Amino acid sequence: MRDPSASATASDKPDMAETEKFDKSKLKKIKTQEKTPLASKEMIQQEKGAGAS
Incomplete structure (x- = not known):
């Protein structure tokens, strides 16, 4: 299982x-x-005229 406290990694949040x-x-x-x-x-x-003929 993953550690929930480690969910915010560098790839999850952009470096502003x-x-x-x-x-x-x-x-x-x-x-x-x-x-x-x-x-x-x-x-x-x-196109309407050509289709009606």
């Missing part, structure tokens, strides 16, 4: 000192792209 000294400027900038963009009103009308 590490997050405070993190340098965001080292991260690279990226442009977010949608994988499945939503259809426009025109595209929906075209």
Whole structure:
């Protein structure tokens, strides 16, 4: 059995000192792209018209 007093290990709780000294400027900038963009009103009308024929 595990000792309940030893349940809070280093991996269970983050070291907040590490997050405070993190340098965001080292991260690279990226442009977010949608994988499945939503259809426009025109595209929906075209599909409705093509399906009704």
